[in-house]
Amino acid sequence: DQQVKQNSPSLSVQEGRISILNCDYTNSMFDYFLWYKKYPAEGPTFLISISSIKDKNEDGRFTVFLNKSAKHLSLHIVPSQPGDSAVYFCAARPNSGYALNFGKGTSLLVTP
């Protein structure tokens, strides 16, 4: 069963605007969350992460918000740039074990 869900397969945003990518999870044992970005023919690259004890983490244009009660996190990209066009994966780590659980990804297209 899919414990990490990204319900929007794709998103299109104009350059300069905000991109908001959403992720929901079902396992309350997840205590660390990560976002990865993937370009075609490349492996995923780490973007930003957040611990379950925080509700926000910011790194430049990228901010991740975590709502534990709703089991929801979101990635905000401001301002969006054409180079941000990629597939974004949400991933979660349980408080024991080493496996990351990934969502199916959201394909972001930033248009000029």
Place this chain on the structure above:
Amino acid sequence: DTGVSQDPRHKITKRGQNVTFRCDPISEHNRLYWYRQTLGQGPEFLTYFQNEAQLEKSRLLSDRFSAERPKGSFSTLEIQRTEQGDSAMYLCASSLGPGRRTEKLFFGSGTQLSVL
């Protein structure tokens, strides 16, 4: 290039054949992971090595799959008697321990397997 290296990039094989993939992690990384990604899905965890010890295996890793990491350096993933359902991108990732919670995985570009 000091990233994670995977070889080959593409592999086409006939059903029933055996295949082996290689992963060279970032040199100082003691942790190595194998993931599998099929079309429209996110990466799925297969197995984890800390140095040469295989510490965690997914139930996705059937007895046709075997992974090794001799001497804690490179790793190989072998699939015996391949099936069409094995067609996927096989991703290797590495990280530097000892911390677990906040570790960041660095992925290779993957090996795309097609089983005909």
